[in-house]
Amino acid sequence: MKALSLPPRLLMGPGPINCYPRVLQAMSTQLVGQYDPVMTAYMNEVMALYRQVFNTQNTQTLLIDGTSRAGIEAVLVSCLEPGDKVLVPIFGRFGHLLAEIAERADAEVHTIEVPWGEVFDPEQIEQAIRKIRPKVLALVQGDTSTTMLQPLEHIGAICRQYDVLFYSDATASIGGNPFETDAWQLDAVSVGLQKCLGGPSGSAPVTMSDRFVDCVRQRHHVEAGIRDPHHKDASGSRIRSNYFDLPMIMDYWGDERLNHHTEAASMLFCARECAVNLLEEGQQAVIERHKMAGVAMLAGIQAMNLAPFGNLKHKMNNVVGVYIPMGVEGEQIRSEMLNTFNIEIGTSFGPLKGKIWRIGTMGYNARQDAVLHTLQSLETVLRRAGHKLSPGAGVDAAMDVYAKAIA
Amino acid sequence: MKALSLPPRLLMGPGPINCYPRVLQAMSTQLVGQYDPVMTAYMNEVMALYRQVFNTQNTQTLLIDGTSRAGIEAVLVSCLEPGDKVLVPIFGRFGHLLAEIAERADAEVHTIEVPWGEVFDPEQIEQAIRKIRPKVLALVQGDTSTTMLQPLEHIGAICRQYDVLFYSDATASIGGNPFETDAWQLDAVSVGLQKCLGGPSGSAPVTMSDRFVDCVRQRHHVEAGIRDPHHKDASGSRIRSNYFDLPMIMDYWGDERLNHHTEAASMLFCARECAVNLLEEGQQAVIERHKMAGVAMLAGIQAMNLAPFGNLKHKMNNVVGVYIPMGVEGEQIRSEMLNTFNIEIGTSFGPLKGKIWRIGTMGYNARQDAVLHTLQSLETVLRRAGHKLSPGAGVDAAMDVYAKAIA
Numbered sequence: 001m002k003a004l005s006l007p008p009r010l011l012m013g014p015g016p017i018n019c020y021p022r023v024l025q026a027m028s029t030q031l032v033g034q035y036d037p038v039m040t041a042y043m044n045e046v047m048a049l050y051r052q053v054f055n056t057q058n059t060q061t062l063l064i065d066g067t068s069r070a071g072i073e074a075v076l077v078s079c080l081e082p083g084d085k086v087l088v089p090i091f092g093r094f095g096h097l098l099a100e101i102a103e104r105a106d107a108e109v110h111t112i113e114v115p116w117g118e119v120f121d122p123e124q125i126e127q128a129i130r131k132i133r134p135k136v137l138a139l140v141q142g143d144t145s146t147t148m149l150q151p152l153e154h155i156g157a158i159c160r161q162y163d164v165l166f167y168s169d170a171t172a173s174i175g176g177n178p179f180e181t182d183a184w185q186l187d188a189v190s191v192g193l194q195k196c197l198g199g200p201s202g203s204a205p206v207t208m209s210d211r212f213v214d215c216v217r218q219r220h221h222v223e224a225g226i227r228d229p230h231h232k233d234a235s236g237s238r239i240r241s242n243y244f245d246l247p248m249i250m251d252y253w254g255d256e257r258l259n260h261h262t263e264a265a266s267m268l269f270c271a272r273e274c275a276v277n278l279l280e281e282g283q284q285a286v287i288e289r290h291k292m293a294g295v296a297m298l299a300g301i302q303a304m305n306l307a308p309f310g311n312l313k314h315k316m317n318n319v320v321g322v323y324i325p326m327g328v329e330g331e332q333i334r335s336e337m338l339n340t341f342n343i344e345i346g347t348s349f350g351p352l353k354g355k356i357w358r359i360g361t362m363g364y365n366a367r368q369d370a371v372l373h374t375l376q377s378l379e380t381v382l383r384r385a386g387h388k389l390s391p392g393a394g395v396d397a398a399m400d401v402y403a404k405a406i407a
Numbered sequence: 408m409k410a411l412s413l414p415p416r417l418l419m420g421p422g423p424i425n426c427y428p429r430v431l432q433a434m435s436t437q438l439v440g441q442y443d444p445v446m447t448a449y450m451n452e453v454m455a456l457y458r459q460v461f462n463t464q465n466t467q468t469l470l471i472d473g474t475s476r477a478g479i480e481a482v483l484v485s486c487l488e489p490g491d492k493v494l495v496p497i498f499g500r501f502g503h504l505l506a507e508i509a510e511r512a513d514a515e516v517h518t519i520e521v522p523w524g525e526v527f528d529p530e531q532i533e534q535a536i537r538k539i540r541p542k543v544l545a546l547v548q549g550d551t552s553t554t555m556l557q558p559l560e561h562i563g564a565i566c567r568q569y570d571v572l573f574y575s576d577a578t579a580s581i582g583g584n585p586f587e588t589d590a591w592q593l594d595a596v597s598v599g600l601q602k603c604l605g606g607p608s609g610s611a612p613v614t615m616s617d618r619f620v621d622c623v624r625q626r627h628h629v630e631a632g633i634r635d636p637h638h639k640d641a642s643g644s645r646i647r648s649n650y651f652d653l654p655m656i657m658d659y660w661g662d663e664r665l666n667h668h669t670e671a672a673s674m675l676f677c678a679r680e681c682a683v684n685l686l687e688e689g690q691q692a693v694i695e696r697h698k699m700a701g702v703a704m705l706a707g708i709q710a711m712n713l714a715p716f717g718n719l720k721h722k723m724n725n726v727v728g729v730y731i732p733m734g735v736e737g738e739q740i741r742s743e744m745l746n747t748f749n750i751e752i753g754t755s756f757g758p759l760k761g762k763i764w765r766i767g768t769m770g771y772n773a774r775q776d777a778v779l780h781t782l783q784s785l786e787t788v789l790r791r792a793g794h795k796l797s798p799g800a801g802v803d804a805a806m807d808v809y810a811k812a813i814a
Contacts, residue, residue, distance in 0.1 A: 001683045004449075004676055009439045016438055016669055027434035027673055031423055031607055032416045033751045042411075065609060066473040066650065067668040073650045096631040101649045194669055200438055202472060202609065202671030224503040240647060242508045243473065243480045259756065261474040262423055262601055264609030266434055269411055270673070276408045344440045349666065 012374045013346030014144035014319050014358045016194035017365050023199045026273040027266045049275035054207045056181035062253040064204040065264045068171040068192025071204025073101050075188045078216040078246035081237050082106035087134040089120050092143030116146045117310030122154040129162050136165045142173025142316045149316040156185025176290035176318035187212040197274040198363030203267040220247035290317040293361035293371050296398040300375040303397035305389045309356045321356040328385045341377040368402050419781045420753030421551035421726050421765045423601040424772050430606045433680040434673045456682035461614045463588035468614040469660040472671045475578040475599025478611030480508050482595045485623045485653035488644050489513035494541040496527050499550030523553045524717030529561040536569050543572045549580025549723045556723045563592025583697035583725035594619040604681040605770030610674040627654040697724040700768035700778050703805040707782040710804035712796045716763045728763040735792045748784040775809050
């Protein structure tokens with residue numbers, strides 16, 4: 001068998017992106033047992049680290065062993081009983097995903113939509129809440145399908161007013177854009193590692209407020225094979241998934257240490273390094289680095305005679321949509337970027353399929369050199385494909401952004 | 408923040424165990440994009456490798472991104488519609504788990520049980536099938552809670568005769584004991600990496616027969632956000648989980664490459680190395696190595712005046728239950744093994760809690776030196792705790808097993 005061997009791609013799409021080297025190294029750490037005091041101490045440390053990442057005091061802050069949508073499903077199937085009402089404002093692909101997961105839980109799903117490239121006003125959401133009176137509001141923060149960032153800071157107060165549980169999936173945005181679980185009064189948040197946190201896909205950090213925990217604890221049933229004879233199950237309906245049963249997962253991460261799954265230790269080490277990396281550099285500094293890379297990339301794109309997609313006022317720091325210009329073949333350009341320059345930029349789907357590329361500047365790759373290499377290579381490929389541009393203008397515009405920041 | 412730093416434990420419990428070094432190294436590989444031709448080629452290669460691991464021609468052989476119970480849940484929730492009958496013969500903790508997951512899918516769950524330490528005769532299973540006429544038989548191969556290995560070779564023919572889908576979870580046994588998906592006529596199999604395959608928890612290889620695929624494809628619904636306008640959903644009821652929807656996961660791994668989750672690339676690289684490691688050494692050679700380590704460990708245990716648990720005729724090669732002798736405190740011994748010798752042996756739960764230790768010899772640790780260090784250290788700890796034994800007898804008995812094999 002050939003040894004594993006991968007080309008040195010620079011991943012400038014909407015994620016996954018290149019991991020921080022220390023995150024990759026952490027995964028090579030040899031294991032200890034799942035109930036080894038060293039392991040449980042690291043589990044506790046990871047909980048504490050992600051409280052900082054999420055900016056929360058929530059005790060229940062832990063990892064779901066799966067990709068980011070595993071975190072989404074764990075939150076939704078644990079809190080939604082059949083017939084429960086949920087409101088999902090949709091501004092891109094991942095809103096559809098939240099609605100679909102809630103539908104499969106047999107919740108009564110209500111959706112409102114804005115065109116791709118826009119976000120919701122708090123008033124629109126309040127109006128829908130007042131009409132529908134849902135148990136849960138499920139709202140994506142950053143949707144890579146459209147590059148938009150939904151403002152969340154005024155939504156929590158509305159949810160409290162109408163006694164609605166407020167859940168957000170912040171996979172695409174966390175680390176590269178502000179996120180304040182407690183200040184914004186969120187009840188549940190799920191994310192992944194593979195965007196601005198600079199890790200691989202495969203672990204989904206989740207945090208839950210006490211209100212949310214009270215809600216899911218009403219459905220607490222201990223697994224038959226390990227049940228204490230004196231245990232009394234809660235009165236709520238049993239959660240339909242064993243794997244995503246948050247009360248059981250809390251009992252595994254908590255002092256009870258009741259056996260559930262076997263924690264994916266390598267992914268836990270990796271999640272730890274993602275958090276440490278963010279916190280050592282400083283959350284604000286990392287957000288600034290993402291903002292700078294995003295502004296520079298946007299400036300470069302515009303200077304190359306390319307038009308950005310969507311409402312730029314609400315663009316995430318870490319990804320930009322770029323209209324594929326007339327006369328060039330979008331997939332051809334992507335393929336040349338990949339094969340000639342080892343740089344990946346993203347395609348699109350749904351209503352934007354074939355219309356825009358998506359270019360990310362996330363995590364480890366939210367760096368000046370990564371931005372500049374991408375712009376230079378894109379210029380070369382576009383120029384040779386016949387797109388009219390002023391040579392050097394793109395990279396110069398991006399360098400100006402960085403130069404001004406230093407000055 | 409302190410750097411990640413773990414003690415050099417020798418993990419001789421029921422799993423997880425120490426990973427093969429090449430498996431750990433693979434996880435440090437830098438990523439490529441999820442639809443990069445290099446990535447999809449590795450996904451295809453992993454499918455081909457696990458066909459060999461499972462001894463099957465099944466096209467649908469892929470990874471579920473989660474721990475081993477994620478694989479179990481994916482199989483059961485994808486094939487079981489509410490009200491479907493499933494038969495679960497239970498001979499340990501993981502049988503209870505299969506039953507519980509099926510219950511949560513609102514299947515009509517029928518169980519039969521044998522005492523812990525025993526396995527089923529094919530006749531018992533046939534009798535139950537004849538009576539219940541289930542859609543699915545769900546049967547664990549190796550249950551670490553009891554150390555028993557359920558013989559499967561005659562069960563497939565019975566299932567075909569009664570038109571029952573035959574599913575087995577072989578997480579604890581695969582790699583260290585024979586497993587023949589096609590020869591034994593299995594329809595679905597799920598495993599994990601963290602036992603005899605010598606990897607960490609976090610990826611669940613699954614294989615599915617064409618019969619099984621036909622069954623779950625009847626419930627095929629494409630996700631809203633990426634649905635082609637011309638797509639026609641299948642007529643069966645929608646699978647209740649998005650994350651564990653096997654038809655959608657097949658569309659992601661197949662030529663369609665329809666977006667579902669973002670494949671956990673680091674775990675995929677790791678799963679690849681687990682398979683390559685097994686196949687390069689040779690499946691039969693690896694099974695023999697496990698058998699030898701298991702026989703040596705058992706001989707050593709018995710020579711130390713300790714009694715093994717259960718029906719030894721049906722013991723897995725890779726783990727042995729050991730009655731905690733009179734006069735010693737089981738958890739005290741485990742704690743000294745861990746703290747003084749950096750060796751982990753396992754505790755037990757359910758009806759065996761406080762009665763037996765479980766000592767594993769799996770994957771990388773199915774080695775003579777690991778067996779001998781464990782026996783020597785256990786002797787020292789037991790001797791100092793007052794257990795009567797003949798000094799050196801345990802390690803000598805194990806060394807004799809290895810010496811005889813060479814002669």
